[in-house]
Amino acid sequence: MKSTVEYEVIGLNQLKLINTFKKEGVIIKKLIRQNQKLMTFCISGKDRAKVTALMDSQGFSYAVVNEESFFKSIKNVLPRLGLVAGLLVMIILSVIASNYLWKIEISGNDRVDELTIIRTLGQSGVYVGQRKSFDNKQVEEALMALEDISAVSAQIVGTTLKVDIVESALISPPKQTGDIISLYDAEITRIIVNSGSAKVKIGDRIPIGATLIEGVEYNTEGNPILDVLAQGSVYGKVNFTYSETTSLCGGYIRTGNVTSNTILKLFGLSIGKELQVEGEYEAEKTLTRIGSFFPLYAETTRYYELEKLPDITLEDLKEQVKDKAVNGLIIRAGGSAIVATANATPISGNVYRITVHIEAEVSIGGKRID
DSSP: OOOEEEEEEEOSOHHHHHHHHHHTTOOOEEEEEOSSSEEEEEEEGGGHHHHHHHHHHTTOEEEEEEEEOHHHHHHHHHHHHHHHHHHHHHHHHHHHHTTBOOEEEEESOSSSOHHHHHHHHHHTTOOTTSBSOOOHHHHHHHHHTSTTEEEEEEEEETTEEEEEEEEOOOOOOOOOOSOEEESSOEEEEEEEEEESEEOOOTTOEEOTTOEEEESEEEOTTSOEEEEOOOEEEEEEEEEEEEEEEEESSOOEEEEEEEEEEEEEEETTEEESOOOOOOSSEEEEEEEEEOOSSSOEEEEEEEEEEEEEOOOOOHHHHHHHHHHHHIIIIIITTTOEEEEEEEEEEEEETTEEEEEEEEEEEEEOEEEOOO
């Protein structure tokens, strides 16, 4: 494409200038004379230097008001080409993406964990991001192998796999009709019999598994007369041991100040930068899917500011571990501690192995299922 230059010229003797151009072989196009002193015209870009020299020699004032060339035309078209190219890329990506599975929707599962279903599908070759080369039967057969599922319906809608689960009916477990046995090695402290017959007495030392209350009623002569449901509570002294390796350093606690940062992720690419956080902090990341058609995710990181706690003494550390052991082992077992002692063994530096010995009264009975 040839280049052209449009001039605006101011000055008298315009005809003289035009005749001079003709004598020098300059071809003028689009000549417009506004008045005796103002005119516009176009010339070929190759004559630009010659025309400029002629106008300078005759004392004309001039200005270039427009210039067109191949490269300038390309430059003007490039933004449009970029828009068109981007649109074409999006269309191509959309067509390609429509052949892949981008979402799995699961319904009807009350007892079967959704993560278990997703993992089972993945093991059978069905997962988000794969081509839709599987069929509904493949999905249904994989999930029917799971416990508590009696029926499965699978359907691919666009780029989404919709899975409807029908769980098996709940079957009541068999009633516990056996004896009450001891769950610990213990010394009997209390016996409460609501139904059945006690097989131990206060002060007995019994091993784990010993019968505490038998599901049988006896007459005064000691002969069995009736099978009943063994019911009641038996308590005993039980010894527990708890160990933990810990440090005299006080550790850290959250101050309440939180800073967050979000990065977008698409097809393995990341948009955004990791936040540089100073000081002590604890980071928690969450990944949230934004689009259902494209695998676009938002990864949000929350930075929780931490404050260092003061160091503690060895005695305080032993008391902390002792309280933890009593609360975790004894109170949850339905009893109360009688004696609790803690011993410390140095490991290295400020690190110690704390061992807690507890004697407690707890409910020791459990059901034997026949």
